[in-house]
Amino acid sequence: MLGAGAVAASLPFADPLFAREAAATRWPTVANFVNGYVERDIVACMVARVGLGQGEADTIAAGTRTFGGRGAVDADTLFRIYSMTKPITGMATVMLIADGLLELDQPLADVLPAFANMQVQRRYDGPITRDNLEPAARPITIRHLLTHTAGLGYTIIQDGPISAAYRANGIVPGKVSNMAIAQEIFGGQPARSLADFADGLAELPLVYQPGTRWSYSVSLDLLGRVIEVVSGQSFDSFLQERIFTPCGMTSTGFRVAHGDVQRFTGNYFLLGGIPVPIDLPQSSVYLDEPAFPFGGAGLVSSAHDYDRFLQMLAGRGVIEGTQVASEAAVALATSDLFPETLAANGGFERNGRRFGFGAGGLVGTGAAAGLFGWFGAAGTVGLVNTNWGLRHTLMTQYMPADAYDVQGDFPLAVARDAARMMQG
Known part of the structure; x- marks a missing residue:
């Protein structure tokens, strides 16, 4: 090859x-x-x-x-990559582990003390009442956050009271459109900052016991706050300094500059099989400064830029002679990090196949060994x-x-x- x-x-x-x-x-x-x-x-x-x-x-x-x-499209055309943001945030987290500033099995509460005594819903998506809550059996760890096994929820997944509470507390992992109908479909108003996002999330119960089940969640968004606290710099500036610039990803960020609108695509929602515009370039929500950098689904990128990220991973941390991450960090990020406490039926499946999970992305097994990555909404x-x-x-x-x-x-x-x- x-x-x-x-x-x-x-x-x-x-x-x-x-x-x-x-x-x-x-x-x-x-x-x-x-x-x-x-x-x-x-x-x-x-x-x-x-x-x-x-x-x-x-x-x-x-x-x-x-x-x-x-406007014909090419490798430099800009697209909303949504959850393909997650492996980038995951890699950034593992780089801090390689730097010695974090540990894979370190309790989240060491970095964000508000998560020290979490409550868990006894009945999944049930009421948020005392009789439906129990203490977490173990602390949330960095490993749990990387692999969606922390027990955190997601507005696109949860239903009932916990979903409503997430929206009310601004636990919204991004904005899809400025259109009112899109806001109703995809969520409410996000918190004002990553710090507020983390604090609001800590006040709400978990939907599963930590370490027991893969459940798609806001955990990579929360890792954005972890990265800020541990690195001492804003999450977006950390990504720019440690990943985007050394990888040559010149078209990737959490906002589209007005000068780049002519490279930006429109986004469509299928209603009855008919594509209806929900976010067009000239009026896009991505032209505005986001409430905070959404580490789970906030990035805009190009095919060229995302390939540069993948090329760095394929080079085991090196791209065209530039050392972006250590070989050990890439090996860790792209390996199966599921905790030993995972329930027998608690893993990740896609299209009928079971996969491992690494730093924000699936990990191939068997004939698909070596595979790593993720998809966007x-x-x-x-x-x-x-x-x-x-x-x-x-x-x-x-x-x-x-x-x-x-x-x-x-x-x-x-x-x-x-x-x-x-x-x-």
Whole structure:
């Protein structure tokens, strides 16, 4: 695989048309996948970026930034990556572990004392009353936060009183749109700062006992506050200094500058199968300063930039000679970190397969060993196989993500083409 990547990187791709044709020739299944979705007019655009080892990635792009628009998309087009933010926050956390400023099994309360004596709902999503609460059996740890096993909830997952309490306390992991109807669907008004977010979260009960079950949650958002306290700098500046700048991720951040609106895509919500705009570039919520940097779902990025993050992971912490993270840190972040206290039926499954979980992303097992990454709420994909050096990023914008099987089918398309390369 690394040899194939070196060959791909050496080809004469200075001419854009030649580069597009060459990419489609090397990744024909991916090209058919991308073009098929756009040609059916069910997404406005799609950009795939696929690379091997430390070689230059190929880009396959189709469509325009908005339905009916004229702006063609490419590797530098900006997309809302939502939960693909989580592995970046996870990696930042593990870098602090490597620095000796945190420990994997350190109690969260060592950093944020308000989480010292947590209560847990006896009945999942039941009432928030004394008779439905019990003390946490063990402290929440950094490991629990990284792997969604802390017992924390999520407004997109929970129902009933606990969901209402999250919204009332500003435990909202981001804003999707300025439209009133979108606010009703996706949540309420977020807390004013990461500190307020953490303090409000500590006042609410857990939905599961810590360390027992994988349950998608705001834990990576909370780690943003942990990173602030431990590092002594704002969460967003830490990401910029330690990950974005050394990786060459020049188009990634929690806000879109007005000068970059012409690179920004529209986001659509499918109502009865019809894509309805909920966040268009010129009026996007991402043009405003966010309440705080949302470490679970707040970033905007490009296919080029996210591939740079994956390239750093494929290089085991090194990208083009720059040491971003230690090899040990990358190995830890991309390994199965599930706690030993996990219930037998408490793991993570996707499409009928069980996976491990690392620092904010799934971890492949068996034939998928080496796989690490995660997905975004608007159909995006960011995965790397550190054993093969295979990086694959997909950017598009539609919600809900499971309306189409983009996130399940795209990795299979990449794997099919990669297998053909290996055989060749």
